Amino acid sequence: MNWSxxxxxxxxxxxxxxxxxxxDIAAEMKGVISLGVGEPDFITPWHIRESCIHGLHxxxxxxxxxxxxxxxxxxxxxxxxxxxxVTYDPRxxxxxxxxxxxxxxxxxxxxxGPGDEVLVPEPCYVSYKxxxxxxxxxxxxxxxxxxxxxxxxxxxxxxxxxxxTKILLIGYPNNPTGAIMSREDLEGIAAFALKHDxxxxxxxxxxxxxxxxTHTCFSSLPGMRxxxxxxNGFSKAxxxxxxxxxxxxxxxEFIAAMTKIxxxxxxxxxITAQIAAIEALKSGGKNVEHMVSEYNYRRRLIFNGFCQMGxxxxxxxxxxxxxxxxxxxxxxxxxxxxxxxxxxxVALVPGDAFGESGEGFVRCSYATSTKNITEALERIGRFxxxxxx
Ligand code: PLP
Numbered sequence: 001m002n003w004s005x006x007x008x009x010x011x012x013x014x015x016x017x018x019x020x021x022x023x024d025i026a027a028e029m030k031g032v033i034s035l036g037v038g039e040p041d042f043i044t045p046w047h048i049r050e051s052c053i054h055g056l057h058x059x060x061x062x063x064x065x066x067x068x069x070x071x072x073x074x075x076x077x078x079x080x081x082x083x084x085x086v087t088y089d090p091r092x093x094x095x096x097x098x099x100x101x102x103x104x105x106x107x108x109x110x111x112x113g114p115g116d117e118v119l120v121p122e123p124c125y126v127s128y129k130x131x132x133x134x135x136x137x138x139x140x141x142x143x144x145x146x147x148x149x150x151x152x153x154x155x156x157x158x159x160x161x162x163x164x165t166k167i168l169l170i171g172y173p174n175n176p177t178g179a180i181m182s183r184e185d186l187e188g189i190a191a192f193a194l195k196h197d198x199x200x201x202x203x204x205x206x207x208x209x210x211x212x213x214t215h216t217c218f219s220s221l222p223g224m225r226x227x228x229x230x231x232n233g234f235s236k237a238x239x240x241x242x243x244x245x246x247x248x249x250x251x252x253e254f255i256a257a258m259t260k261i262x263x264x265x266x267x268x269x270x271i272t273a274q275i276a277a278i279e280a281l282k283s284g285g286k287n288v289e290h291m292v293s294e295y296n297y298r299r300r301l302i303f304n305g306f307c308q309m310g311x312x313x314x315x316x317x318x319x320x321x322x323x324x325x326x327x328x329x330x331x332x333x334x335x336x337x338x339x340x341x342x343x344x345x346v347a348l349v350p351g352d353a354f355g356e357s358g359e360g361f362v363r364c365s366y367a368t369s370t371k372n373i374t375e376a377l378e379r380i381g382r383f384x385x386x387x388x389x
Pocket of ligand 1: 098099101205246
């Protein structure tokens with residue numbers, strides 16, 4: 001029996017994640033230094049873990065409202081107001097999701113119909129195009145360029161917009177490039193969205209991890225609140241990847257539509273994670289500050305290291321990734337990553353895992369110790385010297 005014939009064509013059509021495939025190989029090897037995984041190397045701060053333990057002691061083990069605990073939704077709206085002066089109704093305009101991942105999937109499924117196009121600047125997070133395709137939409141990729149610091153402009157978007165374009169999906173600070181967009185940059189994008197009556201989905205999961213410049217929440221721009229779905233979460237800023245919690249904020253109708261799907265598929269986000277997230281928002285600020293200053297130190301270390309090797313490298317401004325060009329080596333991204341892994345045992349991600357426009361680059365995560373970064377830089381330097389010969 002060929003069971004693969006029974007798999008839905010929409011699922012067959014999407015590629016497996018380029019990151020996972022590579023790391024399965026690395027996991028089998030000994031002595032590998034990984035700059036691959038996009039995950040904080042910190043453990044969730046103790047007071048956040050403790051709040052969850054207290055919750056369990058008090059017997060909080062039930063389902064919650066589909067939207068999430070009201071107390072958490074209130075903390076989310078308070079923090080958005082404090083950070084970006086944007087206002088949401090915690091009762092109707094916030095949905096607590098199983099990570100930004102679920103928020104992304106829900107937003108696409110709630111809004112897209114057959115033939116709808118979604119503008120997706122590239123290189124981009126691996127899930128974006130697949131989520132669009134799984135929801136029945138068509139991703140239209142827009143290459144961003146290192147010469148423009150991997151930012152998008154309205155002029156560039158104009159080349160790709162059609163009468164079928166429904167959504168613009170952006171993610172800044174960016175994974176994999178570490179690019180950010182200034183308020184002025186985003187204002188240009190907002191004017192473009194208005195002109196073409198587009199919905200903007202803004203993945204702001206790295207909002208708090210910004211080193212150079214400040215983050216602007218897209219929905220805080222004039223006229224953007226209701227036409228934007230902001231996705232955010234706790235995985236990166238609070239080192240809570242395994243808790244699986246995030247949120248979406250938008251207008252009442254969009255949130256209700258997303259909640260309709262969520263109530264049948266997830267029912268709710270685990271109550272344990274919701275309790276921990278309340279504590280994170282109430283008292284996690286100092287922990288975030290500490291982690292950001294640590295990432296910032298490592299960012300400089302790794303950026304200087306790549307520059308000293310003679311690689312062309314954009315200085316990342318946010319998130320915890322660096323995306324050096326390896327074009328000078330004459331290898332493709334995949335060849336570079338595979339040969340580096342086999343000879344020097346350093347794992348990183350070939351840039352084309354983030355779309356065709358990532359070819360010629362590799363992604364390194366600096367969410368790992370300075371010791372690992374220093375050792376990895378030494379090994380990469382040796383590898384580059386060896387291929388020159
Ligand atoms: N969005 C981006 C840009 C990411 O890099 C990631 C994880 O790497 C996610 C979303 C997924 O986040 P979550 O853990 O909240 O599902």
